[in-house]
Amino acid sequence: MAKRRKVGNLLGLAVLSVLAQRPMHPYEIAGALRGWGKDQDMAIKWGSLYTVVRNLDKHGFIAAVESVREGRRPERTVYRITDAGRAELLDWARELISSPEPEYPRFRAGLSVLPVLHPDEAAALLRDRLAQLDRNAAAARETLAGHLREVPRLFLIEDEYDLAAMRAEADWIRSLLAEIDAGTLPGLAGWRTFHETGEMPAEFAALAERTSSTE
Template sequence: MSATRLLVLGVVRMYGKAHGYQVRRELLSWRADKWGNVQPGSIYHALKKMTAEGLLEQVAEDAGGSGPERVAYRLTEDGETEFMVQLTEALASDEATGYSMSAAVTLMPTLPRDRALALLRQQLANMEAHLTATHYAREHAVELGKPPHVGELYRLWSAHAEANVTWMRGLIARLEAGEYVMAGEGEPAFGEPAR
């Protein structure tokens, strides 16, 4: 699961069509290089790769009379499907990394509220299972044949797991209370395609 892939698809989808520099500028304005590990060069690579895979198609975009014509991209039907698959997997899968989860939360408003809540509840179940496992490992490290100091690693993992569970419960509660504009709620939601 690639945060870069999801974010590039999401930005192109949001604009309807976008050239590489526009995608790069948008993602850097979000500071996705810091929280999503999105490197500027990987954006251009992702655009080319996803074009070769048929997820994006190139469209000419006029440079406005000065300079060369730029190549812009837009999602194909397969690209729209891939965007939704990547987004839903990142929100619900226990394989989601911190980078892909961050990307998915950024683009979460492109989903209807009920769909987002269902995916987040699945992720919460994954997080709670991970928390249980880290607590068990922390409490039984020596019995499991680990050196005593390795218990500190399990304490660190437990602290992260507890923070993740607390945050996810809060996010679910905020969405249930109607916070944030989500897809299909009348107003344009963040990340929805340009109209």
């Protein structure tokens, strides 16, 4: 189970990882995060960066070391990571790597209501998604291969994961489409009957009743 953290926004994790390299002011932190592609690894809301930095400072994970002024730009505070911040960074990373947590991607939500679509439409939409996944995977493979010529693989592990996840999803969709096309998907006949007649199959109605009676 995920720990309740003093700063739970994943942007905080990213900031700590950047400051583990060297002290920076928030503007530099944002540039480093973009340069390292951290906005591709997690949902970053750039407008909350300064709030996250202030919260990390408040809880002792980072500390201000100096304020600098460049030309006519506003004064900027430079922060460094503290010992407590390094400990938090390591503990957070260990948790994320070792402990699987439930995640709720949009595709899963769509699959949960798949029966509201006619089977033929559902299959067509799944084919559209599959085609896009294949294009995305091909582009990701090409991009990854290019990066590997310049960057050690260690720093591209998350890109490998993304590619593997796309491949796994595409394989699963192909398998589901094969069952739909062959007519072997359990419940397919009732699903089709419901959309073609408007009548709920008895087995579907019984399932709904059984489920509601156990709540």
